[in-house]
Amino acid sequence: MKFPEILAPDAPALRDDRSERFVSYGELKTRAAAWAARLDGSKALVFLYVPNRVDGVAALLGAWQAGHAVALLDPGLGAEGRIALFDAYLPEYVIADDADGNLDVSTGKAGPAPHQDLTLLLSTSGSTGSPKFVRLTSAQIRHNAEAIADVLDIRADEVGCGHLPLHYSYGLSILTSHLVRGAPVLLTERSFTDRAFWTQARAAKVAHMPGVPFHFQMMQRLRYERLDLPDLRVLTQAGGGLSVEERRAAHSFMDGRGGRFYVMYGQTEAAPRMTTLAHEDFPLTPDSVGTALPGGRLEIVDDQGEAVAPGENGLVIYRGPNVMWGYAERREDLALGDTNKGRLETGDIGRLDAAGRLTISGRAKRFGKIYGLRVNLDEIERAVAGMIGRCAVVQTGELLHIAHVDPIDGDVVARLADLFTIPRTAYRLHQIDAIPYTGRGKVDYRKLEREL
């Protein structure tokens, strides 16, 4: 992977919270080369606790230039989580902020060589301590970056807002889809509730603002028309379902100013984008996530894997050159090749209309999305059970409910906040008399949801 191909060395590339101007593509290339030199050697695994800063991207591009596989990790992950990941993967290099807040590299262990084409490892969920990674190649990342740049019509003179974390597949795709077009990206670690975020976005002339549902709810509350971003041309929404009413507000705002609003659907497993709903199609199917990306294909099947009748709900299957090779849970798995063969069972339930537009109607498995982060409810339940014994975890809206029988102390939420990146305020603890079970002896989550 050699992002970016330099289209114009003097063109602006990146700017961050520490810089008042854009670093050019030529300068970025020089900085990436310096990282590549520091990471010289045979194919290795690099852990990059990546900040949303120019040096974070330079380190990523440098590690790729040196030919390594890079795991992009959440810099907010605590010491306990970092040790667990290190032990599972034995990375040769760990790049993370030092005490002064500058990226530094330390040498780690030496494990078996990763597959020659393995380029990127991303965590599958908002539970950043989880060792389950998605394995991606350069070809997959590049294909997806270019397909996104195509459908969103990303132009070299329009600034993307890189406020979503780079270790999050959606955040990374904002970066890569702009880099392939030689377009500039404002990287920031500030949030929408920070006044400086908006002044900075204005000064940097942000044209493309991406967000998960939470960001759209926030922009609506701040009121779109007061955001005062004169160069804004595109809003994109992914990372879970936003209500039709909330989508309408975003669409109508962008429509009124001659811009565009795209609803998108993806998963980290697809590097990550799978569908986009064009701005013009929104009024026709406001609850849809749109059609498959160029080169991709959607199928809806039943439990037996047979295609369902058109318009019927079923399991959503995506095929495309951007589908991951497979998962990894430990170092040895990095030597594996393609185990998915371009086919992804999304775990979502949905239907296709006559024009091939997908509408998602639910999840087949116990996954939820909270503030755009995918949450594996069973995984959280196991973690909580390890702390407090018998419990059951269900999700309603943006809340995560933990039902338990035995009394617990208040530290559980603090410990969970260390382990998972779900906002602390999303947790709700409920002490109940007994966890309900179905006739087959499984936890009756639906009954539990009703009771809480």
Added chain:
Amino acid sequence: MEDRVFAQFADVLALDPLANRAELVYNEYPGWDSVAHMTLIAALETEFDCMLEMDDILDMSSFAKAVEIMQKYG
């Protein structure tokens, strides 16, 4: 006023009634992140039956500041 505002903070941030109100600072107090901030704004808007200005939402950086801002609406 202060108690009405505190009740919303207590609800959103799961505070002890005796919590030190001076320690409630945005991005510093555990749990008061951007997500909690918007939940808090929603709770205050419901409690005071109002819609906060963008400036007020972005300025609400502490409990004391919140009380000051909510004077305008309450």
